[in-house]
Amino acid sequence: MENNINKISSDELSLESVRESLISQEDTIVFTLIERAKFPFNSPTYDDDPSSSCVLSGSLVQFIVKETEILHAKVGRYTSPEEHPFFPDDLPPPLTPPHNYPQVLYPAAASVNINDTIWKMYFDKLLPLFAADGDDGNYGSTAECDLKCLQALSRRIHYGKFVAEVKFRDAPEDYGPAIRAQDRDALMKLLTFESVEEMVKSRVEKKAMTFGQEVTLNDKEEKVKYKVDPAIVSRLYGEWVMPLTKFVQVEYLLRRLS
């Protein structure tokens, strides 16, 4: 059972609970990439100027993400400190009773949202690496899979806020001077543990191998072809997920004493 941050009161926030959530979110990210890889690139999903027979404004994927966020806002998704919309303007208020999330994050720092960067990274860098060339016409399903990938990546990267908070509480004497000096480089140095990052990259690569294999009852090794290249998942973490998480951590910490 995932150790869910929403049940963690401010006092209970620990590096262990944050770590467990990050590890569990790795599985979700690998699952969503595998599901997206079932479809080819399907470029009309991303066409900003669709044909005249289409009455959407903007691309299909923008429509699906925007409209899904409007629906999810109605059930309170974005009142959770773990969730961040890609299209935050004009979201409706929740129709459901408010959920009392424990006040874990420092209020002045809670507003960081780098989904614009995540959107560009996903569509410009990541997707072309793992989606096969081609067009099978399933644009709606493709957009739905993209949405799931984006949501999983956004959640993981913005979880940096919880990482930063727990690190700050563990060692305010280390972080305080760099925060007061608004020294990004010093904060980045304090937050960087290369051996841990290498371990995470190896673990997500192993997860891509494990979850992306063809499971058969036949025990002898057949030609192993993974549904998503494990090296790409490792690269996703090394080049984008972990650097962007650290960027979120730095942005959070810079506001932590405001």
Add this chain to the structure above:
Amino acid sequence: MENNINKISSDELSLESVRESLISQEDTIVFTLIERAKFPFNSPTYDDDPSSSCVLSGSLVQFIVKETEILHAKVGRYTSPEEHPFFPDDLPPPLTPPHNYPQVLYPAAASVNINDTIWKMYFDKLLPLFAADGDDGNYGSTAECDLKCLQALSRRIHYGKFVAEVKFRDAPEDYGPAIRAQDRDALMKLLTFESVEEMVKSRVEKKAMTFGQEVTLNDKEEKVKYKVDPAIVSRLYGEWVMPLTKFVQVEYLLRRLS
């Protein structure tokens, strides 16, 4: 790469392409169950008579499924012969250009929709088996996970239409007499291969073990605790998925010569 039925013309429909899709859909079903299992049962998600501070009519999960189907209808999801809504009444027409799905299914038989049965099976039988007791307040996320499970199960079970079509084309001389006699029992007998069903149950159990394990870099076996009990996934297929798929097949075949 999944052999996608939408790209299969009527002539290319084969038992092999149908089998590949069914196998790929097993992965999706196991992934969605694992994601749902991250949350406890969260009974307020299913409360038909929510508190007065909630303005939804019906339960939260009904709201999420209904509203998501309305959104997905706008991008043409239910024009696909593989997709079936849980709330088919009053769905809006697509805003996107029509996709020319190959006419694979026999038109008079294509209308079968047993989502009411799948809904009851999921909430009354399956969910209580694998969701842990408890309430962590994440009702929106829980409903979203339920939606994904329902969609994956519905797609898999209604895929019986393609299974039935391919079997009928392979041996019209075997199926014709039973169809003309409208003999359900004879059709069920023709469609049942117990050794294949046992194999499928074993395979999905193995998938639940593979995809639901805790992947660590540590190679020595730790206490293995799966995220969803593999025996429950096997039971899901044996008691519900395969019997309901065969029910869909029989319903389809009964109309196949109309």
